[in-house]
Amino acid sequence: MASGRSLRVLHLYPELLNLYGDSGNILVLRKRMEWRGLACDVREVHMGERATLAGTDLVFIGGGSDREQRIVCDELLAQRRELASFVEDGGVLLAVCGGYQLLGHSYLMGEEKVRGLSLVDLYTDRGSPRLIGNVVVESRIAPQPIVGYENHGGRTHLGKGVESLGRVLRGHGNDGLSGEEGCLYRNVVGTYVHGPLLPKNPGVADWLIARALERRYGTGELEPLDDADELAANETMRARLLGTSRFGRH
Amino acid sequence: MSMRSVAATAAGRMVHAVLHGVLHRAASQLPGRVALAIDPQVVAHLRRKARKGSVVVCGTNGKTTTTNILAAALEEGGARVLCNRDGANMLPGVASALLPGRTADWAVIEADELSSIHILPQLRPTYLVLLNLFRDQLDRSGEIDHVQDVIVRALAASPETTLVTCGDDPLCVGVAERARATGTDVLAFGIDEDLGLPADRVPEARFCQRCGTELSYAYRTYAQLGAFLCPSCGFGRPELAYRAMHVRTGGGSVAFEVDDGETPPWPVQAAFGGVYLVYNLLAAVAIARRAGVGPEAFRRALDGYDPGNGRLQRFTIDGRPVMLNLAKNPTGLNQNISLMLADERPKAVHVIINDEANDGRDVSWLWDVDFERLADRQDVLFVMAGGHRANDLQVRLKYAGISAPVVLEMDEALGRAQALPSGSPLYVLTNYSALWPIKAELEGKERHDG
Numbered sequence: 001m002a003s004g005r006s007l008r009v010l011h012l013y014p015e016l017l018n019l020y021g022d023s024g025n026i027l028v029l030r031k032r033m034e035w036r037g038l039a040c041d042v043r044e045v046h047m048g049e050r051a052t053l054a055g056t057d058l059v060f061i062g063g064g065s066d067r068e069q070r071i072v073c074d075e076l077l078a079q080r081r082e083l084a085s086f087v088e089d090g091g092v093l094l095a096v097c098g099g100y101q102l103l104g105h106s107y108l109m110g111e112e113k114v115r116g117l118s119l120v121d122l123y124t125d126r127g128s129p130r131l132i133g134n135v136v137v138e139s140r141i142a143p144q145p146i147v148g149y150e151n152h153g154g155r156t157h158l159g160k161g162v163e164s165l166g167r168v169l170r171g172h173g174n175d176g177l178s179g180e181e182g183c184l185y186r187n188v189v190g191t192y193v194h195g196p197l198l199p200k201n202p203g204v205a206d207w208l209i210a211r212a213l214e215r216r217y218g219t220g221e222l223e224p225l226d227d228a229d230e231l232a233a234n235e236t237m238r239a240r241l242l243g244t245s246r247f248g249r250h
Numbered sequence: 251m252s253m254r255s256v257a258a259t260a261a262g263r264m265v266h267a268v269l270h271g272v273l274h275r276a277a278s279q280l281p282g283r284v285a286l287a288i289d290p291q292v293v294a295h296l297r298r299k300a301r302k303g304s305v306v307v308c309g310t311n312g313k314t315t316t317t318n319i320l321a322a323a324l325e326e327g328g329a330r331v332l333c334n335r336d337g338a339n340m341l342p343g344v345a346s347a348l349l350p351g352r353t354a355d356w357a358v359i360e361a362d363e364l365s366s367i368h369i370l371p372q373l374r375p376t377y378l379v380l381l382n383l384f385r386d387q388l389d390r391s392g393e394i395d396h397v398q399d400v401i402v403r404a405l406a407a408s409p410e411t412t413l414v415t416c417g418d419d420p421l422c423v424g425v426a427e428r429a430r431a432t433g434t435d436v437l438a439f440g441i442d443e444d445l446g447l448p449a450d451r452v453p454e455a456r457f458c459q460r461c462g463t464e465l466s467y468a469y470r471t472y473a474q475l476g477a478f479l480c481p482s483c484g485f486g487r488p489e490l491a492y493r494a495m496h497v498r499t500g501g502g503s504v505a506f507e508v509d510d511g512e513t514p515p516w517p518v519q520a521a522f523g524g525v526y527l528v529y530n531l532l533a534a535v536a537i538a539r540r541a542g543v544g545p546e547a548f549r550r551a552l553d554g555y556d557p558g559n560g561r562l563q564r565f566t567i568d569g570r571p572v573m574l575n576l577a578k579n580p581t582g583l584n585q586n587i588s589l590m591l592a593d594e595r596p597k598a599v600h601v602i603i604n605d606e607a608n609d610g611r612d613v614s615w616l617w618d619v620d621f622e623r624l625a626d627r628q629d630v631l632f633v634m635a636g637g638h639r640a641n642d643l644q645v646r647l648k649y650a651g652i653s654a655p656v657v658l659e660m661d662e663a664l665g666r667a668q669a670l671p672s673g674s675p676l677y678v679l680t681n682y683s684a685l686w687p688i689k690a691e692l693e694g695k696e697r698h699d700g
Contacts, residue, residue: 015456015464019385019393021617027649047464065393071462133611149612195614199645229648232656233641 006039007057007212013072014044014062017099020149020195022062025094028198028205029058036223038213047071051079053086057212063097063194066109073102073114080117087119092187092212097194100182101154108154120185121159127176128153135171135193136241137181142203145169147237148193156192158183165191170241187211200237202230258289259296262349278338282345293341293372296348297357300332304357304373305537308366308401309381309416311582312530313339315561316381317360320534322551327543329355336559340365344373356541363397366404370411377540378405379414379533383421384473385618386579387610394455398425405429412437414536416529417488418475424459426488439492439532442509444469444477445499447525450584450620460485471525472588473581492536499525500592508535516545520552522562524589560680560689565696570667571675574692577601578609578681580618586679587623596629596674600663602636603643606683613639621650631670634663637684660691 011026026042033040045051051059064072076083087093093103101107104116107124116123130153137146146166155175158164164174165182173181173192182191189208191197198205202225210220262285269277285292297304307317314337321333332354334347339362348357361369363383370378380401383394402425405411413429415422417438426436449470456464458480465485470476479486495515497506504527507515516539518531531552538548557563565572577583583601590597605611616639624630634657635643647654657663660678667676680688 018618020612020614024614024617024646024649027617031649065395067395149614151612195612196617199617199649200642229641229644233645236641 005213005217006041007033007209007216008041008043008055009058009060010051010053010056011042011044012051012059012061012099013047013075015046016068016072017062017064019063019065019097020151022096022195024196025060025062025096025198028196028202029060029209032202032205032225033209035225038209047075051082053082053091056086056091057216058092058094058208059083059086061093061095061099061102063099069098069102070109070114073116076102076117077115083117084119087186087188090187090211090215092208092215093119093189094197094208095188095190096197097152097192100190100192101156103183103188103190104156120183120188120190121162122156122183122190124154124156126153127155131172131176131192133171134237134241135173135181136169136238137166137171137173137193138169139166139184139204141165141184141189141207142201144201144203144231144234145238146191146193146197146201146204147234147241148197148200149195150192151194152192156183165189187215200230200233202227252289252295254289255292255295258285258292259349261285261288262292262345266346266349276336278334278336278346279342280346281349282342282347285345285349286342291372293345293348293369294374296345297373299348299352300354300357302329302355302541303376304359305377305379306359306361306366306369306373306375307379307381307533308361308363309379310363310384310386310579311585312381312526313337313360314559315527315557316379316530316534317358318557318559319531319552319555320537321358322555323534323538323543323548324356324358324541326547326551327538327541329541331355332357334360335557341368344369364400367400367407370404371407374408375411377414377537378408378411379537380416380422380425381529381533382416382419382473382475383425384579384581385615387612394421398428401425402428402432405434406432409433414439414533416440416475416533417490418471418477418529420455420459420465420474420478420485423485423488427459427485436488437491437536438488439529439536440487440490440494441471441497441525441528441532442490442493442495443497445471445497445525447471447499450588458483458485472585475529492532492539494528494532497525497528499528502589502593504528504531508532508539510536510539513539516548518548518552520555524585524592526585560685563689563692565692567664567692567695569672570664570670571673572664572678572692573675574678574680574685574689576682576685577679580615583619583679586677587620590630590677591623591627593675594629596631596671597677598632598634598667598670598674599624599630599677599679600634600636600657601643602678602680602684602688603639604637604681604683605639609681609683613642616643616646619646621647621652625651631674632666634666636663637680660688660695664695
């Protein structure tokens with residue numbers, strides 16, 4: 001058990017980016033490391049503080065209201081260069097919902113075009129209506145399709161050659177048209193699946209942990225866990241949404 | 251009075267009479283729908299029936315309870331009251347509540363926050379009570395900023411309405427400041443002492459409504475409520491017109507005194523609820539007092555208060571106490587957890603989470619609930635996960651350190667509760683769409699039992 005290995009997780013501005021139970025992602029990362037005897041050192045970065053990326057293995061950016069997202073964007077722009085080298089160096093980053101939009105070149109707040117972090121070649125404009133509802137995405141990083149909830153007015157467009165997180169099986173995804181959802185760039189995952197993405201998608205959680213271990217220790221092999229509950233939650237919603245449920249709700 | 255509103259009223263009343271008098275069915279929506287179809291402004295006509303005035307009650311949590319207690323207190327004081335007691339809180343429900351009878355003294359109306367924009371311009375109430383604002387069903391209501399905007403606009407469209415709001419809630423005070431700027435009279439109520447309660451999770455309103463600086467608190471009561479102040483611009487708790495003093499909570503009851511600076515302190519006691527109820531009662535006292543109800547009548551109303559509406563409703567089934575309560579958002583569930591933990595008896599908990607349209611389809615909020623507080627307690631013997639999203643709840647509980655079986659039937663939950671020591675309660679917490687079916691099922695079992 002006691003491998004002596006540990007990972008450092010940086011949670012950016014949890015007091016602002018916490019719209020939909022985002023902290024569930026941190027809890028899941030922590031528990032899934034601890035259950036495997038890996039130490040997990042979570043550091044919260046608060047307003048006015050700089051993210052210390054040296055020694056950091058995994059960064060999480062959640063979603064906030066428009067106003068909060070803007071405050072965070074301004075704060076992070078001042079740290080753009082450090083974040084970009086972290087990403088280029090294979091650092092693991094998970095960004096959901098509004099955090100996902102910050103990864104790109106720009107997004108819209110009202111009519112104003114807000115400059116983003118340009119960590120990934122993508123940009124976000126807007127459309128009507130808001131894209132709201134349960135979503136199922138087939139992704140190469142997880143053995144089971146990703147199940148979650150999306151609620152966004154933004155339409156995100158990936159640059160040429162930028163891989164999406166996966167293909168939409170149910171729901172809207174990046175723009176409601178392309179059939180693609182999220183982005184996958186080096187070890188960066190961006191997605192509109194908001195709030196607690198990881199609990200019902202343990203494969204995604206483990207992919208992130210494995211990439212971080214690989215970068216720090218050279219091997220990303222993970223002990224399997226008993227994921228019966230997580231997979232039952234995933235399977236129940238998937239069956240309901242893809243219409244294979246015996247009960248046929250929704 | 252226009253021909254159209256006369257016709258609308260007559261049609262609505264006829265539907266009411268058939269549903270209620272002949273079919274013995276609840277008449278909380280349809281009569282109003284029919285009347286509104288004939289005259290969309292029928293509420294503006296019906297409002298004149300309430301001769302002394304009307305009160306609209308808004309707020310994320312506690313609307314139904316506050317509305318019912320206030321209506322009971324006004325009746326105890328001798329008034330005839332029109333009220334949407336069962337919580338049909340959009341415009342058709344309001345119209346339905348106003349239809350029966352020729353005249354009344356008061357109308358006491360629960361209103362959905364976003365429906366306030368449709369209700370206030372027609373009803374032109376004497377008072378709008380705004381209890382609190384928490385995040386709730388973001389997929390349906392949108393962000394809290396939006397809810398605030400709607401209430402401010404509703405008040406602007408009803409200039410004679412006085413806003414009576416929680417001075418301890420920065421989000422309500424944000425609404426009050428903006429409404430005051432457009433001419434609305436504002437009265438604030440709050441708890442004027444440090445209760446020394448452990449702070450629960452504060453997902454919203456950490457920042458100043460005016461300037462965005464992080465708020466500082468002399469103390470908190472729950473969630474974002476407390477004695478707050480912005481260190482940079484001075485945005486803070488306003489002067490309190492109605493102050494709760496000598497507050498005692500815990501053990502499933504509350505007691506306090508209301509000080510309005512004029513009359514002698516007004517003692518209030520309820521054998522249910524926690525700190526959140528102090529605010530609801532304080533709001534009810536404020537309006538009752540202004541409507542001329544005395545402390546004695548208020549006390550009688552509260553002592554006799556047994557709405558049987560699934561809010562802290564008690565049952566006895568096979569000799570076992572069963573407590574049913576609504577918990578439809580993080581703050582509501584966190585307050586329920588506080589209530590359960592104030593009960594030191596060994597207990598079991600059944601949490602039921604659905605995702606129907608009126609619950610909100612998105613259950614992400616389960617991760618904003620402090621289920622961890624249940625994990626460390628020896629007296630919480632076991633927890634069961636129920637509802638259409640039982641599996642999501644089970645995963646949330648797993649990561650809180652609680653191994654909870656999925657239990658979809660009340661019979662199974664009651665069966666498992668047999669393992670509890672005799673006299674130990676089963677707590678049943680459900681969100682909205684499961685509340686009425688579960689209540690009916692428990693009532694059926696109690697009758698069968700009794």
